[in-house]
Amino acid sequence: MRLKKKPLFIIGCIGCILVVVGELISIKSASHSGSKTYFANSGKVFGTYYNIRYEADTDLEQAILARLQAFDASLSMFNDTSVISRINRNEDAVTDTLFERMFAEAVEVSELSHGAFDITVAPLVHAWGFGKGKQPTAPIDEVAKRREIDSLLSFTGYDKITLRDHRLIKQDPRTQLDASAIAKGYGCDVVADLLREQGCENFLVDIGGEVVAKGKNDKRQPWRIGIDKPTDDPTGMQQELQDVITTDSIAMATSGNYRQFYYDGGTRRSHTIDPHTGYPIQHRLLSATVTASSCMRADALATASMVLGDEQALQMIEAIADAECYFIIADGDSLNTITSSGWAF
Numbered sequence: 001m002r003l004k005k006k007p008l009f010i011i012g013c014i015g016c017i018l019v020v021v022g023e024l025i026s027i028k029s030a031s032h033s034g035s036k037t038y039f040a041n042s043g044k045v046f047g048t049y050y051n052i053r054y055e056a057d058t059d060l061e062q063a064i065l066a067r068l069q070a071f072d073a074s075l076s077m078f079n080d081t082s083v084i085s086r087i088n089r090n091e092d093a094v095t096d097t098l099f100e101r102m103f104a105e106a107v108e109v110s111e112l113s114h115g116a117f118d119i120t121v122a123p124l125v126h127a128w129g130f131g132k133g134k135q136p137t138a139p140i141d142e143v144a145k146r147r148e149i150d151s152l153l154s155f156t157g158y159d160k161i162t163l164r165d166h167r168l169i170k171q172d173p174r175t176q177l178d179a180s181a182i183a184k185g186y187g188c189d190v191v192a193d194l195l196r197e198q199g200c201e202n203f204l205v206d207i208g209g210e211v212v213a214k215g216k217n218d219k220r221q222p223w224r225i226g227i228d229k230p231t232d233d234p235t236g237m238q239q240e241l242q243d244v245i246t247t248d249s250i251a252m253a254t255s256g257n258y259r260q261f262y263y264d265g266g267t268r269r270s271h272t273i274d275p276h277t278g279y280p281i282q283h284r285l286l287s288a289t290v291t292a293s294s295c296m297r298a299d300a301l302a303t304a305s306m307v308l309g310d311e312q313a314l315q316m317i318e319a320i321a322d323a324e325c326y327f328i329i330a331d332g333d334s335l336n337t338i339t340s341s342g343w344a345f
Contacts, residue, residue, distance in 0.1 A: 002128075003194065003198045006084060008168075009200070009272070010228055011335070015150070024211070025219055029292075030052065036056060036057060036134040037056065037057075038053060038054065038055050038202075038217075038218040039053070039054055039055075039059050039060065039061070040052070040053045041059075041061045041063075041064055042062075045068050045071075045076075045187065046072065046076050046077075046078065046180075046183055046184060046187065046207070046208070046209065047076075047077070047078045047180075047182065048207065048208030048209075048340070049207075049208065049209070050068070050187070050191075050203050050205075050207045050208045052064060052191060052203070052204070053203065053204045053217070053218075053220075054200045054202065054203035054204075054205075055197050055200060055201070055202040055203065055215075056195075056198060056199070056200050057199075060194070060195070060198055060200075062291050063198070064191055064194060065102045066189065066192050067190050067191060067215075068190075068191065070098065071183075071186075071187050071190055072099055074096050074098040074099050075098060075099060075102060075179050075183045075186070076183070076242070077131070077132075077178065077179065077180060082341070083095060083098075083099050084099065084177055084179055085264055087177060088122065088172075088176040088177060089167050090173050092228065093165075093167070093168070094156055094166050094167065095163065095166045095167060096166075098186075098190070100163060100166075101296075102179055102182060102183070102186055102262045102296070103119075103163050103168075104180065105186075105294075105297060105300060106119045106158070106176075106179070106182055106289060106300060107158060109182075109197060109297065109300040109301060109304060110158040112301075112304075112320060113301075113304035113307070113308065113316055114318060114320075115157070115158065115275055115276060116274070116275065116276075116301055116304040116305075116307040116308045116312075116316075117181065117182075117275075117300050117301070117304035117307070118156070118157065118158045118275035119158060119177050119178060119179055119181075119182070120156045120157055120160065120161060120175050120177060120178075120275075121156060121178055121273050121275050122176035122177055122178035123152045123155075123174070123175075124149065124152055124156060124273045124275070125150055125155060125178055125271070127128045127145075127149065127272055127278075128269055128271075128273060128279075128280055129149060130180060130260060130270070131180070136264060138194075139264060139265045140217060140264050140265075142271070143177050143343065144301060147172050148191075149278035149279065150278070152278060154172075155171075155172035155174045155175050156175065156275065156278075157275070160172060160175055161166050161177075161281070163176060163261075164186055165169075166236075168231065171307065172180060177232075181255070181299065181303035182296055182299050182300045182303075183299075183340075184207045184208040184210045184253070184298070184299060185207075185210040185251075185253045185293070185294070185296045185297070185298055185299025185300070186205070186294075186295070186296035187207045187250070187295075188205045188207050188210050188211065188212040188295040189212060189294050189295050189296050190232070190253075191205045191207075192205050192212040193214075194293075196214075200214075201215045202214065202215030202217070202244075203215065203216065204217070204218050204223050207243065208254075209254055210252070210253040210295050210298070210299050211217045211225060211250065211251070211252050211253075211295070212251045212252075212253070212295045213225065213247060213248075213249070213250050213252075214248065214249050215248055215249075216248065222246045222247055222248045223246070223247055223250075224244055224246050225244065225245050225247065225252070226241040226243070226244045227241065227242060227243045227244070227245070227326065227328075228241065228242060228255075228256075228287070229242040229328075229335065230256050230302035230328055230335070231287040241263045242287075242328055242335070242337070243326070243337070245345035248343070248345065249331055250291055251289045251291060251292055251293065251294055251297075251298055251299040252289060252290065252295070252298055253289070253290055253292075253293040253299035253301075253302045254287060254288065254290075254302060255272070255287070255290075255299075255302035255303045255305065255306045256286055256287035256288065256306070257270035257271065257272055257281070257286065257306065268280075268282070269286075270282075272306045272307060273307075274307050275307070281306060281307055281309075283309040284309070284310065284329045284330045284331070285305070285306060285309050285310045285313065285327055285328075286326055286328050286330055286335070287327070287328040288302045288305035288306050288313065288325060288326075288328075289325065289326040289327075290302040290305060290317065290323055290324070290325045290326075291323065291324045291325075291343075292320075292322050293322040293323075295321070296306050297322070298323070301316075301320070301323055302319065304316065305325060305327070310327050310338055313325065313327065314327070314338060314340060317340045318340055318341060323340075324339070324340045324342045324343045324344075325338075325339065325343065326340075326343055326345075327337050327339070
């Protein structure tokens with residue numbers, strides 16, 4: 001597919017690049033449109049990058065940073081002092097509102113997906129060399145790996161944790177949480193809420209490829225958002241668009257296996273782990289883009305979709321009133337797309 005030459009926001013699962021009038025967004029920039037100004041702030045958070053563009057009377061960068069820092073202090077796996085990191089170390093951590101909202105949404109999506117989404121997968125993710133794990137330097141011993149995974153499965157599962165009186169209760173102290181499949185979307189919601197509180201009617205928030213957009217861009221046109229064509233490229237440098245949508249209101253997240261993976265001999269190991277089997281997924285669904293009433297919800301549903309595969313995932317999305325999906329699947333040597341009945345872009 002030819003890349004269109006008009007300026008686009010390009011969404012990818014990992015290493016998202018935002019393009020505005022043909023140039024990368026700088027750390028801080030502004031352009032004028034009418035009586036107000038469009039500001040652009042960008043930086044790094046949760047181990048990924050954020051890019052935020054909004055129309056306002058004043059630069060809100062410091063307020064945005066404060067919200068992101070509070071979010072990081074609650075849910076970042078890359079912050080050793082965060083609430084979730086302390087919970088994983090079995091310290092007496094008091095949960096905050098940010099954590100509790102995440103937990104409630106995570107449990108709901110776990111139930112909607114029959115466990116395909118599960119925030120207790122951290123030990124499994126690490127075991128396969130993702131997250132804080134180390135990728136193998138020699139071929140994996142399948143028998144030994146099966147024993148390891150079976151052991152880890154004995155204390156993973158969202159039904160093995162509860163939240164009570166602002167503390168997470170574990171059935172087994174070895175259980176650890178990984179909110180990476182829901183946190184980026186939630187972070188977009190948190191920043192979008194701030195912008196709305198400040199009276200912003202036109203904005204786009206992107207954190208690691210998850211997006212909340214509202215209103216118009218600085219050209220007074222709806223936001224144009226590109227969906228990456230899935231290509232095996234761990235560097236994230238090869239970006240071609242599968243499709244482009246135009247919108248003035250959206251909360252959208254994309255999950256895929258074409259960025260984080262490695263080859264173990266002839267076996268491709270992706271970063272998406274099936275909580276039921278404990279193994280990396282292997283099926284024809286390459287990319288799942290989901291819209292929902294919140295980006296946090298879309299983020300979790302996109303991950304659940306990748307675990308389920310296109311047929312079961314489509315059934316799940318069709319049964320959820322506030323969600324729609326756009327799936328890219330491998331069909332032999334070709335790429336095909338599947339959308340839910342309400343996908344309107």
